[in-house]
Amino acid sequence: MVLFAQRWPAASPAAVSPHRISPAILPPTAAAWGRPSNRIGAAGVAGRGSRLAVFERAKNRTTFLWNSMIHSCCRLSSPELAVAFYGRMMKEGRRTNFFTYPSLISACSNLATACEGSQVHSHAMKMGFESDRFLRSSLIHMYSSFGDMGSARILFDELPLRNVVVWTALINGYAKQGDLEKAKQVFDRIPERDSVIWSAMVSGHVQNGKFSEGLSFFQEMISEGVEATEGAMVSALSACAHLGALQLGRWIHSYLEKKKNKKPGQSMGINLGTALVDMYAKCGAMAAALDVFEAMPSRNDWTWNAMMGAFSCTGMAEAPPVTFLGLLGAFSHGGMVEEGKEFFKSMSSFFSMEPSLEHYACLVDLLARAGCLQEAQQVVGDMPIEPDAGVWGALLGGCRVHGDVGLGTAVGRRLLRFDQGGAGRYVLLSNIYAAARRWEDAGRVRALMAARGVKPQAGISSVEIDGVVHEFVSGDRGHPLVAEIYKKMEEMAERLRGRGHCAATGEALLDLDEEDKELQLASHSERLAIAFGLIALPIGAPIRVVKNLRVCADCHAVTKLLSEIYQREIIVRDRKRFHHFKDGSCSCSDYW
Structure with a gap:
């Protein structure tokens, strides 16, 4: 087991803790410390160094004692130390047993150490433990976490009885590789799908940027009567944030509140609260974001950053000084140059941060x-x-x-x-x-x-109508209401000309004549989304558009005029910030 010994040096108290371990009167034999009470595991209260001290003082280190150390390291989120102990165990010629491997395989999974993981698998096979269903499930999870789906699939196909753990591991593995088609094939084969399985499909699609598909799985899960897990709700809220799907996000919030009401005294977790803050902020509903933020019983760095980022992208540069990046972003979007420069200088001079x-x-x-x-x-x-x-x-x-x-x-x-x-x-x-x-x-x-094979990102704008997200690209003619949309576009163009608007043809990126440049600008994706919003939404209802690229100067000028012409509030989120258009002006003050 040379590889383990070289990569993971022998664990010692000095290597783990910078503090000297005080001498203590410890039992001289492993027998006293290897009983079911498992004092090495219990020594977690005293700290990791104390457990190591117990281990190092033991004269006869049994397999049970080694297993206890490996298990304790995993339980205390020190997988690298668990692998180091196993390497040392092999180097000293100690014999393993079945109970050595579950924790060890879990440690390899957390470390994503494929080489060591495959060696552990090989050792388990030599010991005759591979046929155990529980151990095989752990190995499938391990290989899936490495992205070695070939090995995971071989073990999976040989498994006669499959539980939720192995189905989920396989789905997560394929999703991690970006192979959502195979993840769906596995999903379709599962006879009974619980909340964990559904959550894997929702999060897998969202993590791969398939936000609409992830929301579809979430909605299907709810319609099947399966209760959503926290992970599924966090992923669904993230999808809503990316798509600007405020109505769906509010529905998920309502669903969450109903779940809380069934369990009195249970507060919202930090992850869910942060996801809600982020969703409302990115959908431009700052009041709702602040309400959730203030109601949270506890917050972490991600929560503060989500709130600070919200202040930044909405141009609210007077936000509280929470994170340096968020504040600098707020100063930038607010055009507050001198304030931003002074704050940057204060990072090192006052806050002692480089x-x-x-x-x-x-x-x-x-x-x-x-x-x-x-x-x-x-x-x-x-x-x-x-x-x-x-x-x-x-x-x-x-x-x-x-x-x-x-x-x-x-x-x-x-x-x-x-x-x-x-x-x-x-x-x-x-x-x-x-x-x-x-x-x-x-x-x-x-x-x-x-x-160089670099492809530009296509401009996509989306608008949510009655819980359905409609997406448009420049010059799009694939929508079922394409005739009505372009008729509205012609009406918009005529009314814009009546207000004296002249297209900023310098924004056109091709060498065309002026008329063709105007036509190119007029069919930008956000204008199609606005035209559809004018058709599909009730009179006076705000139009919320999400665009994945920066809004060009001509579209910005046009949207200001449209907000005045049609007396509509138009909220556009581009890749830089929010733009709240109302009565012919924009919240960004033409600074974006």
């Missing part, structure tokens, strides 16, 4: 958005750490907004040298050239992008 790359990226974004491009460039040049793609990308974004072709070209070329896979970088640089009507340069960037 800014990270993410903090520098926020500062550069703050300056670049405000048009202080030379100052932003100076910040990048003076950084004590090497700037990464996020920092350079923030500077490039500012060049795009303010039309600085010279600096944008230099930054873009540098960025593309070490971030060749980021589609957004190519698009930004191409857009800078297009805005300056340097069509050949824009074409070269697009050609380089294609040559």
Whole structure:
């Protein structure tokens, strides 16, 4: 067992705890410490170092004693130490038994140590334990956690009786690999599906960005009469947040409250509370987000960050000082340059915290958005750490907004040298050239992008009507109400012309004549979503649109006018922030 011995050094009290273990009068034999009371496991109250001290003082370390240490390490979330003990056990020639392996396999699963995991499996086979159903289930879970679905499937197919654990492990494994089709095939074979199985399908789809599909599984689970687990609800709320599906998110909140009412005295968990805060915030319902936040009995860093991020993307820059990144983002979106600079300086001078790359990226974004491009460039040049793609990308974004072709070209070329896979970088640089009507340069960037196999992200806008999310892409003609939508688009265009609107054709990214550029801009995905909202929603009802890309300047100007023309509140969430359009103005004050 050389591999274990080399990778995991022999565990010792000194290696585990920086504190010296005080000498204690301990029984000299393992027998006194290896009874069912399992004092080594019970020593958890005194700390991990005490258990190790007990173990090291034992003169006769039986297999039971070794197993106790491995199990205790796993129970106290120290899987790496459990594997280290096993390596030491093998090195000293100690014999294992069946009870050695369940905890050890669990440790390998948590560490995702595929090489050691397969060796443990091999040892279990040699000892004749592999046929045990419980152990085989643990091995299936282990291989699934490694992403070794071939080995997991072989063990699964050989298992005569399958329980929830193995079905779920297989689904989770395929989902982790992004193979949702095979996960669905496994799901369809399960004779009786409980809440854990359903939760695996919901979370698997959401984690792979299939938000609509994840919500479909969640709704089907509820319709089947299966009670949703906390994990399923957290995943479903995350999907609602990404899609901007406020009605579905509210329904899940209502479902959660009904569950709580059935169990008086039970409070909402931190994970669920945070998911609700995040969902309401990303759907633009700040009052509801604050209500949930304030009602939570306890909060963790994720909760605070969700709330701070909400203040940031909605432009509420006066939010409480909770997290540095959130505050810098709030200053950036609020255009509060001097306040942001002072706060950045205070990180090291007052809070004794050295800014990270993410903090520098926020500062550069703050300056670049405000048009202080030379100052932003100076910040990048003076950084004590090497700037990464996020920092350079923030500077490039500012060049795009303010039309600085010279600096944008230099930054873009540098960025593309070490971030060749980021589609957004190519698009930004191409857009800078297009805005300056340097069509050949824009074409070269697009050609380089294609040559490197980088595909730009398609612009998608969605609007929720009666709990159903409708998605649109630019020039989309696939909707069942396509005729009505384009008729409404023509009406919108006519009324916009009546208000004197002239399309900002500089936002068009192709070398077309002016009329074709206007048509290209007029069919952007968010305009289709707004047109559908005007058709499908009751008169006066707010229209909520979620877009995965930044809203262009022309669409922003158009949406301001539409909010006034149709007397509608239009809420658009793009990849940068929320825009609340009302009576011809936007909450971002044209700063985004």
